[in-house]
Amino acid sequence: MRLSKIMLVVGIALLTGCQSFDNTEAELPQAKVTRAPVTPEEIIVETTPEPVVITDVWQRVREQLDFPIPDEKLVNQYRDWYIKHPEHLATISERASPFMFMIVEQLEQRNLPMELALLPIVESAFDPFAYSHGAASGLWQFTSPMAKHFGLSMNWWYDGRRDVPAATTAALDMLEYLHGKTHNNWLYAIAAYNTGEGRVLNAVKRNRAKGQSTDFFSLSLPRETERYVPQLLALADVIKNADKYGIKLTPIANEPVLEVIDVGSQIDLAFAADLADMSISELHKLNPGYNRWATAPEGPHTLVIPVEKSDAFKLALNDTESTERLNWLRYKIKAGDSLGMIAKKYHTSVDVIRSVNNIKGNSIVDGRHLLLPVAAKSPELYSFSADQRLKSKQSTKRANYKQEYTVKAGDSFWKIANKHNTSVAKLASWNGMAPKDALRPGKKLVIWTNKVSQQQSDSAVMRTVNYKVKSGDSLAKIASKFNVTVSELTRWNNLQNKKYLQPGQMLKLHVDVTKMSV
Known part of the structure; x- marks a missing residue:
């Protein structure tokens, strides 16, 4: 029985195998088909490049300098001078470091040419205490009339021309005004900043009338102005291509380094410096607009403070009483006193004494008392005050012999200089003045000579x-x-x-x- 089952299975298997073989048809030859390999669709991923972080303000300036640089003789001469005097630009970069970021920010916010950031180099070598032969003062070299016209105040206590934030705003206001007045031509506007829009427009008008070119380099302008614009263009070229010319500028941090703080009322700079953990000189260098030992009684009351010290300064200021900001002296009037004499002795002004003591006119009474605001520290420590800067300038040795001269009624720089065999320019410079400045009787001048006069010898x-x-x-x-x-x-x-x-x-x-x- 078992054998029968086996035989049956084998028989079925053989039949199945024969059936499969017999039904298979012969395959026809077919053309060979080659197919490209199937790959996934290419996906293009667009990536936004990482923004380049600019850490140096000079690089930020370079990337935005785009005035064309013409091949002009004066431009080439000034370029050569800057390249041969790299120490000059190194000094300027150091002076500019506290203020350059603030200036660049203002230019960008107002969409003004970055070349204007270089004007203080041409104007004052970035020295906020600079005072020129033309009686212009500060970083942007404002004359008194122009300063007043563009909102800067000047008095015994304060000179807005030297207040860097205030003067920068005024200078950019003036440049925008001049740009509009001079056919929206920036080279004209810059020339007008130096010499006035009237001269520039008249020069353009003259050339037009003659059928001549009216580009800046074709205009007939004062000698100083004809050199002013080429100097700026040469400077822009040197700074933009500093690597090419082998110039290394001290990097300036591309971040805010100063904060302008309104302290609200008059404050002694020595007291403010203590609150800010700074020396008086450090504070005064950042606030060169203040002529004396304190901010101005009627304002402004702003102080420029390094950002790393500003929070602590504001906290310390809030913890002090307003009466602590100034020292007061009760002064007994003596016979022969005058408001002017008292003001000079205590380094204040007649107007302040009048205001504090409710005095009208100049009359004071022997034996009565005056309340006087006085400096907290010795005058010599306020080394950047007008008095101390003048003292330093007059003490700087210029020749072998120094003589003091008291101005008399009818005197002029020319008369005094001629009498002492020197030049008006030297005499004015020795005394921190400009030849155009008024001389008042009683003013003390110093005169330097190489030969002692008979009067000096006798005395x-x-x-x-x-x-x-x-x-x-x-x-x-x-x-x-x-x-x-x-x-x-x-x-x-x-x-x-x-x-x-x-x-x-x-x-x-x-x-x-x-x-x-x-």
């Missing part, structure tokens, strides 16, 4: 002075104070082999006490 009073060296003294400083030379000091005290002075060290000097700088 000379020679003395041997023993001087005790103080901290911060140097040979040059002491020599200037006593109107002697460093070589004389060295010889009198056998200092040839000594590099440094020590506080407390005694020096012997042989001086004419009538010529000492006190």
